[in-house]
Amino acid sequence: MSELQRRPTLMDVAEAAGVSRALVSIVMRGAPGAAESTRQKVLQAANDLGYRADSRARLLRSSRTKLLGLSFSTAQPFHAEIVDAAYAEASAKGYEITLSAVANGRPEARAIETLLDVGAEALIVIAPTLGVEDLALHARSVPVVSLLRDDVGQAVDSVSSDDQAGIAMAVDHLVSLGHRRIVHVDGGTAVSSENRREAYRAEMIRRGLTPWVVPGGPGEEDGMDAGRILQADLPTAVIAFNDRSALGIMESFKAAGISIPANVSVIGYDDSHFAKLSYVQLTSVSQDAPLLAAAAVGRAVDRIEGAKSPGSVVRTPHLVIRKTTARAPEGNSDT
Amino acid sequence: MSELQRRPTLMDVAEAAGVSRALVSIVMRGAPGAAESTRQKVLQAANDLGYRADSRARLLRSSRTKLLGLSFSTAQPFHAEIVDAAYAEASAKGYEITLSAVANGRPEARAIETLLDVGAEALIVIAPTLGVEDLALHARSVPVVSLLRDDVGQAVDSVSSDDQAGIAMAVDHLVSLGHRRIVHVDGGTAVSSENRREAYRAEMIRRGLTPWVVPGGPGEEDGMDAGRILQADLPTAVIAFNDRSALGIMESFKAAGISIPANVSVIGYDDSHFAKLSYVQLTSVSQDAPLLAAAAVGRAVDRIEGAKSPGSVVRTPHLVIRKTTARAPEGNSDT
DNA sequence: TAGTCGAACTAGAACGATCTAGATGAACAT
DNA sequence: ATGTTCATCTAGATCGTTCTAGTTCGACTA
The missing domain is CATH 1.10.260.40 (lambda repressor-like DNA-binding domains)
Incomplete structure (x- = not known):
């Protein structure tokens, strides 16, 4: 040919x-x-x-590459949503996005190096797992924006969702429905799991309620396990670490003949695709991926274009109320 | 600072x-x-x-960039699995992967151009939506491998999964369980939907059974809708276009008090994360993302390193039998 | 002793763009 | 006629590598 x-x-x-x-x-x-x-x-x-x-030659010569490096994980559907939104926001600001994935045998450090090698002017790392030291090291040569994690030290920017507020909204919603026995199934070792757990504890105590945490994890199976444990001593409401966990919890309840929301209310976190399904209709705390992505891109661009000192942007999530939460069942209002 | x-x-x-x-x-x-x-x-x-x-300078100078361009869609979880596996396979063969996403306001053509601009030596496009003409145009300057789609003309390679065989396995499994009233809920306008639909028709006819197709789509809601339609005249088994559709179908059945697999058997396609969940246990046709990715990368590398003419690799999927299929209910074996 | 060889190293030209500094020439003012 | 200005265009350096074609020098051969 x-x-x-x-x-x-x-x-x-x-x-x-x-x-x-x-x-x-x-x-x-x-x-x-x-x-x-x-x-x-x-x-x-x-x-x-x-x-x-030829972008190689172009980027090599011009000091401005107008390239934003974005690292994400192939294992997290939520990251895909952010990638999507980041493209739109970046091109609106006249920048290009260059991607690098954290995959199975491909650690975050490798992903970041790749981004730097192609000449990214700033790094946006979704839920970085690197230590503060390592992040700071990269921040010496290029602005670094941490997305979905805020304890990243002084040297790097962060854009995160206010877990404190998100959890507070969830608790508030449940309390206003008359719930007092509210349990939190946490995210185990997942990023932000600790934040949400502590926010839950603080919020419960602030309202004179007793916190009740059951260990969980970020997946459906983790939720299943927690749900089985809860069946022995049923709360009136559950706040899950995320939607997938909530799904697992609900499945285990359904299997035991416990109906939602009549017997137990359930709230998820992420307002993901699953939460929106017509047969799920999960009440969930939305972090709003497009907004987070826009904030991260905006922050990165600002830093590139002059803003000297890193800062942290915290976006307030909002509660999307659907069909898995209702008034607390009667005669169950003991502490 | x-x-x-x-x-x-x-x-x-x-x-x-x-x-x-x-x-x-x-x-x-x-x-x-x-x-x-x-x-x-x-x-x-x-x-x-x-x-x-600096990889820009390096790539600019050396004729060999050892870069494989991979285009995927942020909207498809299955693509993420492939990306993951492709990284591993590429680095095993001494190549790097450069990603470009098809996202909301970012068409496939744009994603491909970006890959070319950074000097990719070959293009792997997952489920390309471009016309045969356009693909051929790019194939004039660089080897192009189409993944998950095989009607791409003479100029480009393709690596796909044998839908014919996959559907045949599903039908075969159901028939061996005594099913005769087997319906197919198709994928609407999705890629490979037509292939699977026709494979289903052919396979049913070959066995002297009457094909019965219900229009559907690639999402859970599409499955829900189809499920509702089916309730009026229940088949003994359903082969869904994919797992997500199968999930929707099952939900609508459950809501109507139809139990699975006692009353109806359901088979999905993709053997995705969902199918494996302990509370789903969906029998599903596995396309095996890692194998497909490896084949695509292998093909791309072969072409780069000398193989002249494009060819098409077809991988045979396999059926993963779980808990949503069982013997056909008695007294329902009429045509 | 001279010649050959190979290992270790280097100067300078690519690669394909952008950028700086300057050339060219028409239009206008003096 | 001469100088000035401005828009238009160009030569050549440059970005940070790799590649080609040497050079240098000690060791070995004849």
């Missing part, structure tokens, strides 16, 4: 249009300094040859 | 070590041609300075 052909360069276009390379560069970038007539001629030639600028 | 510092270059390392740039380049690449003693000296200097090669 046809053999692979070399891609055209600036030089090729310049020759075809009968001008210098520099002028072609000017036209392709849309920079001022070219007569309209020649501009057209050059664009025509470029189009005929199917010319596209 | 400390201001952003320029990253060290080959030149810096060369000066620090008291050798030429070329020598440092040799050492950093692990190429032969440097005495062990100087090699150590250079590595030491590089380490002290925190030197990392």
Whole structure:
């Protein structure tokens, strides 16, 4: 068949249009300094040859790469939502996103190095697992924005969701429905699990209620396990670490003939795809991925364009009330 | 605080070590041609300075970039599984993966161009939506491998899963359990929906059974809708387009008091995370993401390293039998 | 002793863009 | 006629690598 052909360069276009390379560069970038007539001629030639600028050369030469490095994990569906939104926000601000995934045999450190190597002007790391030291190290050469985690030291920016407020909303909602026996199934070792657990404890105590934490994890199976434990001594409401855990909890309840929300109310966290399903209709705390992504991109761009000192942006989540929460059942209002 | 510092270059390392740039380049690449003693000296200097090669410059200069471009969609969890596996396979073969996502306002064409611009030596596109013409156009400059779609013309490679075989396995399994009234809820306009639908038709006819297709789609809600339709005239078994659709179908059955697998058997497709959940235990056709990814990467590398003509690899899926399929209920074996 | 060889190393030209500084020439003022 | 200005265009340096074609020098051969 046809053999692979070399891609055209600036030089090729310049020759075809009968001008210098520099002028072609000017036209392709849309920079001022070219007569309209020649501009057209050059664009025509470029189009005929199917010319596209080689980003390696472009990025190498220009000090500004206009590239934002984004590291995410393939294992987290929520990250995909953020990636999606980040693309939109970045291109609105005139930046490109370059991705690097944390995958099975590919640690976060590797993902970050890759981003740096291609010339990213800033790093956005979703739920970084790196230590504060390592993050600070990278922050010496490029602005670093931590997304979904805020205990990242002085050197790096953070954009996170206010877990304290999110949990408070959940508790508040339940209390206003008359619940007092409210349990929290935590996220085990997952990122933000501790934050939410402590927020729950504080909030319960603040209201004169006794905190009651059951160990869990970020997956459906973890929720299942916790649900089975709870069946022995049923609370009137459960606040799960996330939606997937909530799903597991609900499944285990359903299997035991416990009905939701008649017998027990359940609240999830993330307002994910699952929560919205018509047969789930899970009341959930929404962190709003698009908003978080926009804030992270905004922060990164600000830092690139001059803002000196890192700061932390905290977005307040909101509660999406659906069908898994209702008034507390009667005769169960003891402490 | 400390201001952003320029990253060290080959030149810096060369000066620090008291050798030429070329020598440092040799050492950093692990190429032969440097005495062990100087090699150590250079590595030491590089380490002290925190030197990392700038991949833009490296890729620009070397004809071989050893880069595989991978385009995926943020909306498909299954793609994430493939990305994960592709990383592992690529690095085993000495290649790097560069990602580009198809996201909300970011069409596939854009994702592909980005990959080309950074110098990918081959393109792996997961479930391409581009026309055969456009794919062929790109294939003129670089090998293109289509993953999960096989009607892509002569110019591009394809790695796909044998839908025909997968559906046949599903039908076979059900027939062996005594089912005759087997319905297929299709995937609507989704990729491979048509393949599976036609495979189902052919397979049913081949066995002297009458095909029965209900329109559906790739999501849970689509399954729900189809499930509701089916309740009026219940089949003994359902083959869903994918796991998510199967989940929706099962939910709608459960809500109507129809029990699975006692009254109806259900088979999904993808053997996703959901199918494996302990409270789902969905019998499902597995396409085996790691195997598909490995085949695609292998194909891409083969083409890069000399294989002239594109070909298509078809992997045979396998059926994972769990708890949603059982013997057909008695007295329901009419046509 | 001179010649050959190979290992270790280096200078300088790529790669394909952008950027700086300057050339060119038409239009206008003096 | 001369100088000034401005828009338009270009030559050549540059980004940080890799690659090509040497050079250098000690060891070995004849």
